[in-house]
Amino acid sequence: KKVLADFQTVMEAYHAKATKIALRLVQLLALSLELNETYFDEDFQEPVATLRLLHYDKRKSEPEKGIFACGAHSDYGIVTLLLTDKHPGLQINYKGEWIDIPPRPYSFVVNIGDLLEIWTNGLYKSTLHRVLTSSEYERYSIPFFFDPAFETLVECLPTCTDENNPPRYPSTTAGQHLVSKYEATHADFAPKDTHA
Numbered sequence: 001k002k003v004l005a006d007f008q009t010v011m012e013a014y015h016a017k018a019t020k021i022a023l024r025l026v027q028l029l030a031l032s033l034e035l036n037e038t039y040f041d042e043d044f045q046e047p048v049a050t051l052r053l054l055h056y057d058k059r060k061s062e063p064e065k066g067i068f069a070c071g072a073h074s075d076y077g078i079v080t081l082l083l084t085d086k087h088p089g090l091q092i093n094y095k096g097e098w099i100d101i102p103p104r105p106y107s108f109v110v111n112i113g114d115l116l117e118i119w120t121n122g123l124y125k126s127t128l129h130r131v132l133t134s135s136e137y138e139r140y141s142i143p144f145f146f147d148p149a150f151e152t153l154v155e156c157l158p159t160c161t162d163e164n165n166p167p168r169y170p171s172t173t174a175g176q177h178l179v180s181k182y183e184a185t186h187a188d189f190a191p192k193d194t195h196a
Helices: 002-032 114-119 174-185
Strands: 048-051 054-056 070-073 079-084 090-094 097-100 108-112 129-131 139-147
Touching: 002 048, 002 079, 002 139, 048 174, 114 174
Parallel strands: none
Antiparallel strands: 048 139, 054 139, 070 129, 079 108, 079 139, 090 097, 090 129
């Protein structure tokens, strides 16, 4: 009962700290792109910051049969801070090969999302990743998705394009991109028109 009583307080504190860490990471990304450290700050005054608690059961993944704990995907937004337990399972795709990411308890794995790839004109690539599980243990992870305000314009940054490297992606807003991705992901959940 005590655990449940403290759950909201703990989750709100974690969300607040993860937001500070993610904002600092975005500021460091700005510097890496030869922009002012606070270049993105205004876009993150009211971020879309989502925390998920994930549990994977002991079902053994069998990639050759298409059975995964979580299939291959990239995250939709800017960055994801992923806190995992001590069990392996996360893989990233690097040059067509699946690479195991060793678990490091109390550490974050940082995934780059689709919107950052758009902003940077492909300089930073969205991280294609998946999760495999074994039949030996359950696995837990806590992804924190950190994205700019819904109405933020996302288009190629001035330091990521020149006459030899024109913008590769159409401009969008953070909200438009996120909604289109959610709709595509959940298209199978839409009610079927039985009158057609």
